[in-house]
Amino acid sequence: MKKLFFTIFCVMQIGFILVYPAEALKAAREGLNLWLNVMIPTLLPFLILTGILVQTGLISRLLASFKKPWKIIFGCSPAGAYAVLVGMLCGYPMGAKTASDLYENGQITKKEAEYLLTFVNQPSPVFVRTYLCQICLNDRVPFSKMMLILFASEWMTAQFFRFIIFRKKKYFGEETVTKKETPATSSSEAFLDVSIMNGFETITRLGGYILMFAILSACISRCYIPHNVPGYLLTGMLELTTGLYRLQPLILPDITKSILAVFLTASGGFCIAAQTRSLVTKELSARSYIVAKLLNGVIAVILILLVAKII
Numbered sequence: 589m590k591k592l593f594f595t596i597f598c599v600m601q602i603g604f605i606l607v608y609p610a611e612a613l614k615a616a617r618e619g620l621n622l623w624l625n626v627m628i629p630t631l632l633p634f635l636i637l638t639g640i641l642v643q644t645g646l647i648s649r650l651l652a653s654f655k656k657p658w659k660i661i662f663g664c665s666p667a668g669a670y671a672v673l674v675g676m677l678c679g680y681p682m683g684a685k686t687a688s689d690l691y692e693n694g695q696i697t698k699k700e701a702e703y704l705l706t707f708v709n710q711p712s713p714v715f716v717r718t719y720l721c722q723i724c725l726n727d728r729v730p731f732s733k734m735m736l737i738l739f740a741s742e743w744m745t746a747q748f749f750r751f752i753i754f755r756k757k758k759y760f761g762e763e764t765v766t767k768k769e770t771p772a773t774s775s776s777e778a779f780l781d782v783s784i785m786n787g788f789e790t791i792t793r794l795g796g797y798i799l800m801f802a803i804l805s806a807c808i809s810r811c812y813i814p815h816n817v818p819g820y821l822l823t824g825m826l827e828l829t830t831g832l833y834r835l836q837p838l839i840l841p842d843i844t845k846s847i848l849a850v851f852l853t854a855s856g857g858f859c860i861a862a863q864t865r866s867l868v869t870k871e872l873s874a875r876s877y878i879v880a881k882l883l884n885g886v887i888a889v890i891l892i893l894l895v896a897k898i899i
Contacts, residue, residue, distance in 0.1 A: 601800070604807035611806055619802030622829060623795040630714070632791050634678045635685075639783030641670070642689045659759040661743075663750045664704065667695040668760060671708045676739075679712025680828075680856060681864045684877070685790065688868040700760035702872050706880035707746035709864055711738060711853050720853055724832045728842045733895060734850070741854055741888035745880050753876065794863055801827045801859035824852040827859045843896050850892050855885030 605612040641647055651658070651666035658669040667690055675683020684705055691701035711720070716738065717731045750756050805827045824831020831852050835845055856864075861881070865874050 597804070601803050601807060604803065604810070608807075608810060611810055612803055615802045615806035616799060618830070619799045620795070622802075623791075623798050627794060627798070628791055630712075631678065631682065631794070632787055634674070634682060635787035635790050636783045638674055638678075638682070638686055639689070639786050640779050642686065642693055642695070643779050643783065647690070647695065662746060663756060663759040664700060665696060665760060668700050668704055671696075671704050675708035675710050677712065679715050680709055680860045681794070681867055683708030683710060684864045685867040688872060691872065692869055697760065698871065699754065702876055703746075703749060703754055703756070703760055705864075705868065705872060705874075705877045706749045707742045707884070709856065709860070709877070709881070710742050711856075716853070719829065720832060720849060724836050725845060725849055726836075729846050729892075737850060737888055737891045737895065738854055740891055741884050744887050745884045748883065749876065749880060790867060793866055797859060797863045797866065798827075801862070802830065805830050821848060821852070824848070825855070825857045828852055828857045831857070843893075846892055846896075847889050850888045851885040854888035855881045 647667050647670045649666075651669050654669070655666050658664055658666060658672075662669065662672055664672065668687070671683055671687040671690060674686040687696070687701050687704040687708055690696045691698060696704075713735060716734055721727055721729060721731045721734055805823055808826065809823055821831070823834055832849055835848055838845065861874075861878060864877065868874070
């Protein structure tokens, strides 16, 4: 089934490039422009620096002073709290990658890593402020309210998986972590070199996914999707930034635009899901992540409706 899916995926895109070369070129340029001018300068430094911090193994000590709040609010260990912070500050897909790296380095358990995947992958404050609120919504929803809605939906999703799915009454840091062998190339004198190479490998992989999904989004928009709300919603589910941008010129009530935008931003879409799967070790299940992002989007919509009704 996977081979069949990828065959159809490739044939569709090749056919689109041959039949509509101008539109395919435009979509490819937009995707590469996003990767070159936004993702590389914003994500690459964090990829390198977080890689160094994870390999040192000192994250738990750095966050040990705030151990109790992390237990109560998120139910995670100090090492797991680092993935939460990275996800909050850096955005997609850094939170998930950090959780996976912590697991591979033996600093958190598999169960805690899968729990963290359900809520640490979230949009960054910079993306929400500049792109979502200012460019796409023209400041119709204040940045502070939008961030509060997105953070609250992430936290509620975390509590659902913590108490209902994983049935964890205390915190995930109470299990014994099995230390994994550290590769010889990850010795103290090679931390910087390894982190730089891993950072460039990761950012290149993300660029490939953005490029392919940008062309796929253009292909489906051109051939199959009608120019209405369901069509633009599907486009946004394929590739987040493209979908949000195409919502901007639609003549719709502000609350409708806000609902669509907050659902797309909270759920992330297929492109971010594919990026996340490529960066997370195959030892961790992706099912909880997919269900969590859909639940997160639904909760975010409910919260923005409640905020709009109260206001």
